[in-house]
Amino acid sequence: MEHAEAAAVFNRDSERTTWHDETLWWVRQKRDKAAHQIPAWEQLRETASAIKQNVLSNLHDYLVSFEYQATRNGVKIHWAADAGEHNRIVLSILQENGITALSKSKSMLTEECHMNEFLGRNGIDVIDTDLGERIVQLRKEPPSHIVMPAIHLKKEDVSDTFHNHLGTEKGNNDPQYLTEVARHHLREKFLERKLALTGVNFAVAETGEFVVCTNEGNADMGAHLADVHIACMGLEKMIPKREHLGVFLRLLARSATGQPITTYSSHFRKPRPGQQMHIVIVDNGRSTQLGRSDFRNSLKCIRCAACMNTCPVYRRSGGHSYHNAVAGPIGSILAPNLDMEKFADLPFASTLCGSCSNVCPVKIDIHDQLYKWRQVLVKSGHAPAAKKIGMKAMSFTFSHPAVYRSGGSIGRKLMKALPFVVNNGLNPWFKQREMPEPPEESFREWYIRNRKKK
Numbered sequence: 001m002e003h004a005e006a007a008a009v010f011n012r013d014s015e016r017t018t019w020h021d022e023t024l025w026w027v028r029q030k031r032d033k034a035a036h037q038i039p040a041w042e043q044l045r046e047t048a049s050a051i052k053q054n055v056l057s058n059l060h061d062y063l064v065s066f067e068y069q070a071t072r073n074g075v076k077i078h079w080a081a082d083a084g085e086h087n088r089i090v091l092s093i094l095q096e097n098g099i100t101a102l103s104k105s106k107s108m109l110t111e112e113c114h115m116n117e118f119l120g121r122n123g124i125d126v127i128d129t130d131l132g133e134r135i136v137q138l139r140k141e142p143p144s145h146i147v148m149p150a151i152h153l154k155k156e157d158v159s160d161t162f163h164n165h166l167g168t169e170k171g172n173n174d175p176q177y178l179t180e181v182a183r184h185h186l187r188e189k190f191l192e193r194k195l196a197l198t199g200v201n202f203a204v205a206e207t208g209e210f211v212v213c214t215n216e217g218n219a220d221m222g223a224h225l226a227d228v229h230i231a232c233m234g235l236e237k238m239i240p241k242r243e244h245l246g247v248f249l250r251l252l253a254r255s256a257t258g259q260p261i262t263t264y265s266s267h268f269r270k271p272r273p274g275q276q277m278h279i280v281i282v283d284n285g286r287s288t289q290l291g292r293s294d295f296r297n298s299l300k301c302i303r304c305a306a307c308m309n310t311c312p313v314y315r316r317s318g319g320h321s322y323h324n325a326v327a328g329p330i331g332s333i334l335a336p337n338l339d340m341e342k343f344a345d346l347p348f349a350s351t352l353c354g355s356c357s358n359v360c361p362v363k364i365d366i367h368d369q370l371y372k373w374r375q376v377l378v379k380s381g382h383a384p385a386a387k388k389i390g391m392k393a394m395s396f397t398f399s400h401p402a403v404y405r406s407g408g409s410i411g412r413k414l415m416k417a418l419p420f421v422v423n424n425g426l427n428p429w430f431k432q433r434e435m436p437e438p439p440e441e442s443f444r445e446w447y448i449r450n451r452k453k454k
């Protein structure tokens with residue numbers, strides 16, 4: 001389903017849609033309060049943006065430095081050109097160690113690579129240990145949000161899911177009770193898994209270390225108990241120096257959830273004695289995006305999700321409607337780079353209000369890029385046929401004033417005499433809105449009558 005169709009399905013449950021909208025707006029407001037408590041907030045954003053700009057301009061050097069330092073620390077670096085290679089590398093590490101089950105902390109990259117499905121087909125049991133991810137995994141759903149994967153679900157939904165899969169009391173919706181059950185369930189898994197997979201929030205080029213941010217400590221629990229730790233990262237996760245973490249860690253948590261700091265910001269540098277540590281660095285279209293001058297800035301993204309929480313379209317259409325691992329405004333810029341045809345609908349799922357760009361902690365010009373993607377998609381022939389015909393008709397009408405004037409006049413009369421011609425279910429605009437009463441005359445007619453004669 002395209003975004004608009006999937007959003008229409010989400011909107012059928014208007015109570016849930018309103019609740020989803022209000023919940024995310026509440027998170028956005030928390031972000032605002034946290035940001036306003038730092039007088040140098042705008043300066044922090046500028047600095048973060050400049051650091052990331054520098055990283056993108058010198059990415060090769062930083063990656064080479066990171067590989068060198070990490071290898072010296074005893075970490076094995078793997079390079080993956082695409083999702084398939086990433087998945088095969090992870091599988092080969094599992095097979096070399098004779099391991100058939102792993103615990104995984106939140107990693108949107110592995111969602112992007114469809115790793116769980118791939119490993120499942122190869123006989124590997126993956127358990128997601130982030131609470132939200134575990135909930136959606138039990139429901140066989142993808143995450144709907146990059147920071148709060150189960151934000152589309154209410155506590156009643158979670159209660160039903162846990163009752164069906166973990167045997168909790170039917171109808172007990174107490175979050176404390178449900179969390180406690182999840183905690184025991186996950187603890188058992190942590191203790192039995194020999195391999196842990198984590199994502200990477202920041203990789204430090206000068207030291208070869210990396211930082212993983214979680215609120216639940218699940219990345220630490222998995223990595224510290226496992227004999228093998230695999231960390232998977234997109235190649236844009238680089239930052240030059242450890243001192244730059246002070247900029248990004250302050251921005252990330254405040255932008256994501258309005259917290260002053262993520263509960264756990266865990267630094268990993270080398271494997272403990274007897275442990276193996278692997279880092280898989282993945283391209284999967286990122287170098288192509290780096291080469292698109294209009295869109296390269298999107299690689300500055302630190303996946304805070306502030307652009308989703310503020311987006312009026314995301315809030316009222318839900319993350320699944322974007323049919324991509326990363327939803328919302330940033331997902332709509334990243335996805336067409338991977339597959340223009342499949343994701344041609346996403347850059348149009350925006351009002352272009354610019355709220356996303358206003359909150360982005362690394363100052364990505366998100367709404368400008370959405371607008372630019374529309375132009376690229378239309379020029380490459382990926383716009384839907386109805387839109388192409390409509391645009392051609394509009395272009396002709398706007399370039400011929402006489403056609404424009406008579407069209408307006410006929411339209412006004414038609415809307416008055418036969419309103420169902422416009423106000424019907426085939427008109428997508430009408431589906432969600434009251435159509436205005438047609439005016440008696442056009443502005444031009446009014447102007448000629450009132451002003452021209454004075």
Ligand code: SF4
Nearest residue numbers: 301302304305307360
């Ligand atoms: S684009 Fe900006 S606001 Fe959106 S997730 Fe990335 S860093 Fe956060």
